[in-house]
Amino acid sequence: MHDLKTITALGGSEPRVDTFHHISISENDGLALASVAARLGSEDACHKTMQDLLGAVPGPGEAVLREPESGFWMGPEQWMIAAPRQTHELLADDLKTRFGGCASVTEQSGAWVSFDLVGPGLADVTERLCAVPIRKMQAGDTRRTMIHQLGCFVIRQADPHHLRILGPRASAGSLHHALMTAAQSTA
Amino acid sequence: MIIEHPLLGPRDAAEFTYLGDARLIDRPDWQSENAAQEFFEYGYLRDNPAGWHQELWFHEAGDRSWLVVTRNTLTHEISKVELARDVARSRGRSK
Numbered sequence: 001m002h003d004l005k006t007i008t009a010l011g012g013s014e015p016r017v018d019t020f021h022h023i024s025i026s027e028n029d030g031l032a033l034a035s036v037a038a039r040l041g042s043e044d045a046c047h048k049t050m051q052d053l054l055g056a057v058p059g060p061g062e063a064v065l066r067e068p069e070s071g072f073w074m075g076p077e078q079w080m081i082a083a084p085r086q087t088h089e090l091l092a093d094d095l096k097t098r099f100g101g102c103a104s105v106t107e108q109s110g111a112w113v114s115f116d117l118v119g120p121g122l123a124d125v126t127e128r129l130c131a132v133p134i135r136k137m138q139a140g141d142t143r144r145t146m147i148h149q150l151g152c153f154v155i156r157q158a159d160p161h162h163l164r165i166l167g168p169r170a171s172a173g174s175l176h177h178a179l180m181t182a183a184q185s186t187a
Numbered sequence: 188m189i190i191e192h193p194l195l196g197p198r199d200a201a202e203f204t205y206l207g208d209a210r211l212i213d214r215p216d217w218q219s220e221n222a223a224q225e226f227f228e229y230g231y232l233r234d235n236p237a238g239w240h241q242e243l244w245f246h247e248a249g250d251r252s253w254l255v256v257t258r259n260t261l262t263h264e265i266s267k268v269e270l271a272r273d274v275a276r277s278r279g280r281s282k
Contacts, residue, residue: 060194060250075250076194076272131199146202146248 009113009172018180020187022121025179027172028164032085033108034092038077042102049099050079063142063155072142072155080108080153080166113172115179117163121186126163128182130154134163148178190256191268195249202248208233209241209255212275237261243271 008029010016015027038046050057054064054071058079063072068088071081083091092107099105117125126134130145130152137143137156144153152167152175167175188200210233215225234240237260244254253271258264 073250075252076270131202144249144251151248 009169010176011173016176018183020119020121020183022187023117023119023125023183025176025183026116026118027176028114028116030085031109031112031114032083032088032091033112033166034081034095035074035106035108036071036079036081036095036099037104037106039102039104043077045102046077046099049102053081053095053098058142061142063140065140065158072153074144074153085109111169112166113169113175115165115167115176117165117179118159119161121183122161122163124186125179125182126154128185129178148174150175150178188263188265190244190254190265192246192249192252192254193268193270194252195246198246198249202246203244203254204247206243206245206253209243209271209274211243212255212271212278212280214280239266 005013007013008015008027010027015029017027018025036046036050047057050071053069054066056064058064058071058073060073064070069081069083071079074080081091081095088094091109092105096105123134126132130147132143132145132154134154134156139156139158139160141156142153144151146152147165147167150167150171152165155164155166156162157164165175165179189197190200190203192198211229213229215222215229217226219225239257240260241255241257244256246252246254255269255271255274256265257267259266
């Protein structure tokens with residue numbers, strides 16, 4: 001058996017945390033992700049299963065923040081489901097069993113890097129990163145936008161000082177660089 | 188230029204990429220008698236109107252939906268924005 005070591009998206013053995021006086025940027029290594037897309041003609045059945053799973057079907061620009069599974073709207077009849085990786089490592093398989101033939105489920109854990117921005121300087125930092133109306137966004141509001149030329153999701157969390165950013169995992173270093181630059185320029 | 192996205196509201200045109208004439212939705216029938224001629228026209232011939240024009244835009248930095256935008260090529264005024272999916276279905280495509 002090979003002695004393999006897991007590494008985080010930024011290449012470390014532990015998730016990276018950078019702390020400033022006004023914000024902290026933490027690599028979130030603990031997310032399992034899977035996308036769900038309703039199949040043509042099965043939208044109602046898919047909505048019903050989504051309702052059972054999350055308690056609500058996230059509409060355009062919305063997320064349902066729930067434990068253990070949370071979900072957000074990605075596009076027409078498409079959602080991303082997130083859950084803690086420790087307990088839901090086989091999230092895509094579980095969802096496929098649950099949704100059956102009414103939706104296409106794709107494993108997404110290896111495609112995204114997640115950063116948690118927490119602190120009172122959140123709005124200032126976010127304004128330097130991307131064109132989302134961060135000061136108007138409520139808990140659960142979600143936008144897909146460009147950060148540093150990368151297509152990212154920004155999800156406002158229940159804590160008003162907490163924003164989660166999902167970006168392409170292969171460009172985790174570039175995204176982290178952009179976040180650090182914005183944090184340093186507002187420090 | 189601001190595009191009024193049917194689902195997401197007003198979004199900056201910089202989030203979108205432009206494809207061109209929305210008649211790309213009307214793909215010819217490959218089994219028709221003169222399919223070669225129809226596909227030649229479909230592939231290469233475009234009107235270039237000075238005025239109202241239906242065109243396809245892709246919300247690349249957003250929800251990645253395709254839109255049919257009715258835009259005045261002289262003034263950049265936008266009169267209508269629809270999901271391309273709805274337009275295609277209303278024309279009997281993607282049943």
